[in-house]
Amino acid sequence: MKICVPATSANLGPGFDSCGVALSSYLTIEIIEEDTKWTVDHELGDAIPHDEQNLLIQTAQQVAPGLKPQHLKMTSSIPIARGLGSSSSIIVAGIELANRLENLNLTERQKIEIATSIEGHPDNCAPAICGDFVVASYFFNQNKPTIHYVKHYFPECQIIAYIPHSQVLTKESRSVLPETLSFEEAVKASSIANVMIAAVLNGDLRLAGKMMEQDRWHEAYRQEFVPHLATIREIVKRNEGYAAFLSGAGPTVLILTSEEKSDLITFELEQMEGSAQIEQLSVDREGVQVF
Ligand SMILES: Nc1ncnc2c1ncn2[C@@H]1O[C@H](COP(=O)(O)OP(=O)(O)OP(=O)(O)O)[C@@H](O)[C@H]1O
Numbered sequence: 687m688k689i690c691v692p693a694t695s696a697n698l699g700p701g702f703d704s705c706g707v708a709l710s711s712y713l714t715i716e717i718i719e720e721d722t723k724w725t726v727d728h729e730l731g732d733a734i735p736h737d738e739q740n741l742l743i744q745t746a747q748q749v750a751p752g753l754k755p756q757h758l759k760m761t762s763s764i765p766i767a768r769g770l771g772s773s774s775s776i777i778v779a780g781i782e783l784a785n786r787l788e789n790l791n792l793t794e795r796q797k798i799e800i801a802t803s804i805e806g807h808p809d810n811c812a813p814a815i816c817g818d819f820v821v822a823s824y825f826f827n828q829n830k831p832t833i834h835y836v837k838h839y840f841p842e843c844q845i846i847a848y849i850p851h852s853q854v855l856t857k858e859s860r861s862v863l864p865e866t867l868s869f870e871e872a873v874k875a876s877s878i879a880n881v882m883i884a885a886v887l888n889g890d891l892r893l894a895g896k897m898m899e900q901d902r903w904h905e906a907y908r909q910e911f912v913p914h915l916a917t918i919r920e921i922v923k924r925n926e927g928y929a930a931f932l933s934g935a936g937p938t939v940l941i942l943t944s945e946e947k948s949d950l951i952t953f954e955l956e957q958m959e960g961s962a963q964i965e966q967l968s969v970d971r972e973g974v975q976v977f
């Protein structure tokens with residue numbers, strides 16, 4: 687059995703902690719055999735545990751405490767701590783691992799609820815589970831966690847990810863956010879997000895892109911982690927791309943463009959100073975899959 691989970695890009699500018707899109711880069715978990723202890727074979731570096739300390743196993747055990755240990759193989763093309771949902775991908779894989787090994791028959795909603803309670807916000811894990819574009823809300827109502835979510839088709843476009851080689855942990859990137867915003871500022875920020883979402887639903891990426899670049903919730907506070915964002919925005923604007931915005935907590939910047947502008951924008955990104963990997967991606971429409 688193989689579990690395959692897509693990368694995700696959260697926020698899309700003003701959809702902070704709420705909107706996300708699944709992308710064509712994947713984490714794959716393969717069950718090799720039942721064993722006497724948990725082992726995770728991977729080549730993702732020394733910081734990622736090979737034993738039951740791995741977040742994959744921790745999550746699976748949280749969902750199904752009596753799980754029998756397995757020998758697993760993990761491969762991933764989702765870079766860690768770059769803003770492409772690596773932590774959500776592993777949490778979603780852990781939930782699916784427990785689901786399949788214990789025949790729990792978890793529904794899509796139950797998986798989203800579990801993943802969100804671990805991750806703290808639904809904008810990466812919901813699209814990792816559902817695929818495509820997901821808008822979600824998560825709040826506590828009389829101490830009860832409440833989730834609402836809607837999956838919708840994301841318009842066809844070219845997606846370019848500018849992925850710096852340096853890592854930024856979500857925790858670190860959230861620590862610079864303000865604790866409060868004024869009522870006036872919150873109304874502005876929310877109206878921009880509303881138009882962004884409505885434009886995506888209408889298939890109007892030109893308008894959606896304008897709104898994606900007008901975020902007022904988080905990007906301004908995170909500038910220290912993304913000194914490259916301003917230059918990328920100039921390149922995208924000059925070449926009439928749709929938008930460039932911080933992917934999740936950064937430092938990756940996601941660029942949306944039409945097919946005809948994609949090669950030129952990619953070429954200009956490659957000429958930029960600094961070390962980054964540039965990948966052309968597409969929208970994953972399926973979410974987590976088991977083969
Ligand atoms: N394949 C993996 N196996 C085990 N743990 C992982 C794996 N991938 C990510 N993690 C854990 O998730 C952490 C990174 O999560 P973090 O939320 O900081 O970044 P991200 O999910 O890549 O970015 P973002 O949430 O902004 O999209 C890693 O430090 C590690 O603890």
Ligand SMILES: N[C@@H](CCO)C(=O)O
Pocket residue numbers: 696697702703704807809810856859860904934935
């Ligand atoms: N909405 C989250 C996504 C990263 O986990 C953030 O921007 O901090």
